[in-house]
Amino acid sequence: MVAVIQTPRSYRSRYLWLDRERGRFLVHRSAYTSPEIFEEERRRILHRSWIVLGHESEVREKGDFVVRQVVDRELIFNRDADGRVNAFFNTCRHRGAAICREPRGNRKSFVCPYHGWAYRSSGQLFNQHATYGYGERFNEDGFYDLQPVPRIAARAGFYFVNFDAAAVALDDYLADAGPMLDAIAEQSGVGMEVVRGCHEYEIKANYKLICENSYDGYHLDLTHSSFVDYMRTMVKGIPVSEMNIRGIAKSLGNGHACFELEIPTGRPVAQWLPVWGEQARVEIEAKRLELERRLGAAKAGRIAVTNRNMVIFPNSIINDQQTVLLRTVTPTAHNRMIIRAWSLGPVDEGPVLRRIRNEGALSFLGPGGFATPDDVEMLELCQKGFESSDVEWNDISKGYRPDENTLRDTDEHFDNELQMRAYWYRWNEIMSAPELRA
C-alpha cells in the first residue's frame, strides 16, 4: 500500500509531491534510481501497456520477419504465409532455445537449432525431427505452436503489442495520440516505409529520462546551442525574422503528450530550405500540392510544416522533424536502456528527398549527430547526479498551474513542462493504485 495524501493545497504520494500554492511539481528521484521500483514498473506498467513493435513496411512480404526486443521480451515480428502479421515469443516450445538467430529475413519456417522442432511462419509446429516418441494427439490442440504475444494491433501502419490479455483496445489506449499517428501515415498517399539502417545505442540512465528529453523544449537552446549554431549555417537564405520558434505542448490522454513546433528548419514533407537546391524545391512543391489535393489545404499545411515530438506512454517515441523517427526504448535495468531508432519516409519518395531525409535524420537525432550525443551525456549526468547525492526531489514545475488538467490540456509554450507532468501524472496513478488489477 502506498500512502497518498490529498488536500486542496497539496498532493503527496511516495513518488509525486504537488505543492499547488507554491507552484511546485516534484518527482521523487527513487523513481529513477530504485531497482525495486523498476521491478514494480515492469509489473504494473511495462507489461500492461501498448508498446510499439515496428512498422508494417518491415514485414511487407509473406515470410518477412524481424527479431525485436520489447521491454524484456524477445519477439519474432513476421508476416505469415497467409498474410497475417504476428508477434511470437522467440523461444522453442520444446526446451526453450531461441529459435530465430538472424535479426531479419524471409522464412517460410523457423527450425530450432537444438532438437529440430520446426514451425511454420504462422507459428504452427509441423515437424519434431523424430520418427518415434510422440503420439498423434501430442499437438492436436496447438499447445506446442509458437506462443504469440497476448495482444497485437496496428494503428496507421504502426504495430503495437501488449503482454496483458485484458488490456483495453489499442485505439482507446492511444486516445488523442491516435490521430497524431494517422497524420504521419497521411504524409504519403501510398504508405510510409522504414529506411534501412537502425540507430541502436545504450544510455546509462533510467528509461524515463529519454522520454522526458524527447519532448523537452526547454533544453533545446542551451544543451543544443552548438547544433543551433550549425542550423544557422544550414538555413542561410531564410530571413532571421522567420526563425522565431512558435510551438505548443499538448497532453493527449493516458499519459501521452507532445509538443508541436513551427520552425523553418526544413522537412522533406513538405518545407523547402534554400540550401537543398532547385531540384528539391520542385519536388517539395509537388509534394505540397499532392498533400493539398488529397487532404485539403488546412490539414496539408499542418502536415507539411509542423514538427512534432511525441511520447506514447510509457516508452514509444515518435519525432516528426527532418524525418519521422521512431524510437523504441528498452529498459535493461533501473539505470540502463537501449534505444533503437528507425527513420520513416514515404514509399514513393525520390532519391533527392530521400538523401535529404537521411542526412537530416543523422545530423540531429542520431548517436553520431550534432545533438543526440549531448542528450545522452545530459541523461547520464542526471543519473550520476541522482545516484551520487542525497537530494530527493526532481522539479518539473515550469508552467505548472494549480488548475492544470494534466491528462488533457494545452500549454501555449512548448518549452514549459506540461508534457512531462502528463507522463508523471499517469505513471503515479498506476504506481500508487492500491492493488494490481487481477
Added chain:
Amino acid sequence: MSAALLLRLTVEDFLYREAALLDAWKLKEWLGLFAPDARYEVAPTGDAEAGTLSSAESLFLIADDRERLEQRVIRLLKPQAHAEYPHSRVRHIYSNVRILADTGAQLEVNANFVTFRTKRGVTATYMGWHRYLLNRQDQGLLIALKRTILDLDGLVPQGKVSMLL
C-alpha cells in the same frame, strides 16, 4: 626495397599521422588531410552488408560532406559539445593496411582499426575497418573518402560516436 612496399609504407605513415592527430584532438590539422570534396562516413551498425550500403539510401551514423565535416570539427572544439567536454581520451590503433587498387591518381586502401575512448571512468571500444580513397597530390596524399564500418551489432555499450573514429 620494392615499389609496392615503399607505397604501403608511405600510406601507413600517412594513416598513422592521421591517427595521431585524432588522438591529440588536433582536429583542424586533421581536416587539412581531407580533399575539398571529401566525405567522411560511418555506416550503420548491425547490418551484415554495411560495407556496401549508400548513405543516400540508408540511415548512416555519420554521412558528412566536406561542409558538414568542417561544421563537425568546429562543433567538437566548443565546450558546448557536451559529450566531448572535457574531451575524452582516445587512442586510434590502425593495422592490416592493404592497398586494394591504384589508379595512379587515387589509391583504395583498407585498414582494420580499434579505437578506445575513455570518459568519466568508462572505457569504450570501437572496432571495425576503414575504407579510404586517397588522392595522390604533388605534396602527398589527401583523403577523398573515409568510410568506417563498425563490427558492432549496435552502440551497446558505447552509446554514441561523439568523437571521430
